[in-house]
Amino acid sequence: MTTQPVDVEPAVESARRQKTRERLMDAAFDVFAEQGVHAASIEAVTERAGFTRGAFYSNFASKEELFFALAERENGVRLDRLQEGIDIIFPTLATPVESLDIEAVAEIVDRFMLLQPNDRHWCIVESEFRTLALRSPEVAARYIDYETRIDTRLARLLEEAVGTVGLRFTIDSLQATRIITTLAQQATYDAILAGPDVATDDLARANARRVLPAVLLGLTEPVA
Amino acid sequence: MTTQPVDVEPAVESARRQKTRERLMDAAFDVFAEQGVHAASIEAVTERAGFTRGAFYSNFASKEELFFALAERENGVRLDRLQEGIDIIFPTLATPVESLDIEAVAEIVDRFMLLQPNDRHWCIVESEFRTLALRSPEVAARYIDYETRIDTRLARLLEEAVGTVGLRFTIDSLQATRIITTLAQQATYDAILAGPDVATDDLARANARRVLPAVLLGLTEPVA
DNA sequence: TGTATCGAATACATTCGTGTATTGGATACG
DNA sequence: CGTATCCAATACACGAATGTATTCGATACA
Numbered sequence: 001m002t003t004q005p006v007d008v009e010p011a012v013e014s015a016r017r018q019k020t021r022e023r024l025m026d027a028a029f030d031v032f033a034e035q036g037v038h039a040a041s042i043e044a045v046t047e048r049a050g051f052t053r054g055a056f057y058s059n060f061a062s063k064e065e066l067f068f069a070l071a072e073r074e075n076g077v078r079l080d081r082l083q084e085g086i087d088i089i090f091p092t093l094a095t096p097v098e099s100l101d102i103e104a105v106a107e108i109v110d111r112f113m114l115l116q117p118n119d120r121h122w123c124i125v126e127s128e129f130r131t132l133a134l135r136s137p138e139v140a141a142r143y144i145d146y147e148t149r150i151d152t153r154l155a156r157l158l159e160e161a162v163g164t165v166g167l168r169f170t171i172d173s174l175q176a177t178r179i180i181t182t183l184a185q186q187a188t189y190d191a192i193l194a195g196p197d198v199a200t201d202d203l204a205r206a207n208a209r210r211v212l213p214a215v216l217l218g219l220t221e222p223v224a
Numbered sequence: 225m226t227t228q229p230v231d232v233e234p235a236v237e238s239a240r241r242q243k244t245r246e247r248l249m250d251a252a253f254d255v256f257a258e259q260g261v262h263a264a265s266i267e268a269v270t271e272r273a274g275f276t277r278g279a280f281y282s283n284f285a286s287k288e289e290l291f292f293a294l295a296e297r298e299n300g301v302r303l304d305r306l307q308e309g310i311d312i313i314f315p316t317l318a319t320p321v322e323s324l325d326i327e328a329v330a331e332i333v334d335r336f337m338l339l340q341p342n343d344r345h346w347c348i349v350e351s352e353f354r355t356l357a358l359r360s361p362e363v364a365a366r367y368i369d370y371e372t373r374i375d376t377r378l379a380r381l382l383e384e385a386v387g388t389v390g391l392r393f394t395i396d397s398l399q400a401t402r403i404i405t406t407l408a409q410q411a412t413y414d415a416i417l418a419g420p421d422v423a424t425d426d427l428a429r430a431n432a433r434r435v436l437p438a439v440l441l442g443l444t445e446p447v448a
Numbered sequence: 449t450g451t452a453t454c455g456a457a458t459a460c461a462t463t464c465g466t467g468t469a470t471t472g473g474a475t476a477c478g
Numbered sequence: 479c480g481t482a483t484c485c486a487a488t489a490c491a492c493g494a495a496t497g498t499a500t501t502c503g504a505t506a507c508a
Binding site: 033034035036038039123124127128130131132133134135137140143144170171175178179182183186189192193195196210211214215217218219 | 257258259260262263347348351352354355356357358359361364367368394395399402403406407410413416417419420434435438439441442443
Binding site for chain 4: 016041042043053057
């Protein structure tokens with residue numbers, strides 16, 4: 001028996017391959033957002049990316065796999081952004097606020113909304129992601145995983161942020177965070193639903209600023 | 225010139241026709257929930273209803289029309305249920321609560337969750353409805369319309385409900401209502417996402433009971 | 449420069465859904 | 479009864495998307 005040359009796949013994918021995958025994900029991001037994951041044909045995605053279907057089939061096993069790769073990537077981007085956020089939010093907040101009024105809280109909210117510019121496309125894709133998750137336990141597992149990673153990190157940030165203005169949560173901070181993110185998301189939805197003519201990001205922030213401070217105040221108390 | 229027999233369509237559709245439409249909507253409800261509006265073929269819907277595609281094409285112009293007819297119907301059902309809710313919620317609540325603590329508020333929350341048993345199917349279809357609305361201004365218009373009708377009525381109910389336990393909202397009651405419904409919906413999503421093995425409705429209520437009272441209290445104050 | 453390999457393009461067969469045009473059977477009505 | 483009407487069933491033609499099997503070209507490497 002001779003030593004058999006094992007078909008080991010290269011530890012690191014060729015640069016070319018990786019680039020193609022990225023371009024396909026970029027295209028998929030747009031097309032999925034515009035047409036929906038199911039409605040989007042593989043051809044539409046590859047065409048948008050400047051390829052033919054051949055490129056897709058030699059890089060992904062299925063549309064599902066492409067979708068999850070995309071979700072994974074985008075979630076990573078947002079996790080990273082959150083990490084950077086630490087450096088952005090706190091230096092300025094640290095200047096202690098005088099009165100613990102609603103304005104101080106509104107300021108926090110505003111920072112966080114700026115930190116997560118929930119670009120239209122991601123918001124739509126994520127919304128579909130959740131809908132798909134409601135239908136399929138497998139999808140749900142991934143959805144929950146992503147959401148948990150984000151919210152866990154965000155919870156630490158938020159806890160610290162309210163602390164710097166002299167407040168603390170009256171309920172579990174992860175709970176509180178999930179309430180906040182849910183409402184922030186809703187604010188973004190409302191902005192998108194308002195139509196394509198409005199400045200979505202600005203409106204989303206305005207919506208959030210109108211709703212969230214009251215809630216945040218309701219969920220916190222002055223630290224003794 | 226003789227009087228021409230005008231081809232006027234019967235003011236009231238034939239009973240047979242109406243029945244077929246209802247059965248198609250019933251089937252569509254299930255199939256849309258299970259597979260998604262786009263993934264669901266017309267054939268799948270008609271087959272589930274015990275028809276062939278001929279029945280569909282002689283009753284609806286498109287899948288979209290069927291979807292909107294379904295949404296209209298289901299929204300009506302839920303509006304009616306809300307109306308009845310008045311008689312269900314208040315008689316018992318009216319017995320004034322002694323202490324304005326979180327328990328009294330939790331009781332209100334529980335009543336409202338029972339009032340809107342957001343059955344799994346409707347919850348999923350509504351979630352997809354919203355996702356579709358994010359993509360299309362036409363769909364958005366309908367979505368907002370439905371949502372507004374529900375929330376407006378609900379706001380009146382809620383305002384009265386918190387009043388009966390000696391509270392009043394510190395922000396606009398419609399605003400507050402939308403916060404509550406958003407979080408209640410989230411509680412239901414979480415329950416569905418938990419998997420098919422759990423009692424969705426019970427878990428949804430438990431989730432809501434854990435989250436909503438704190439928020440509701442945060443948005444109200446004792447009436448002077 | 450020649451050759452091997454990798455990855456995208458292409459060609460093809462097949463499946464699936466759609467919509468229309470027509471038929472057939474039931475019900476209402478004279 | 480017989481006939482007209484209505485509505486769902488059926489048959490058919492078409493287009494769209496899929497996945498595979500193969501080819502072609504570029505890059506890497508001897």
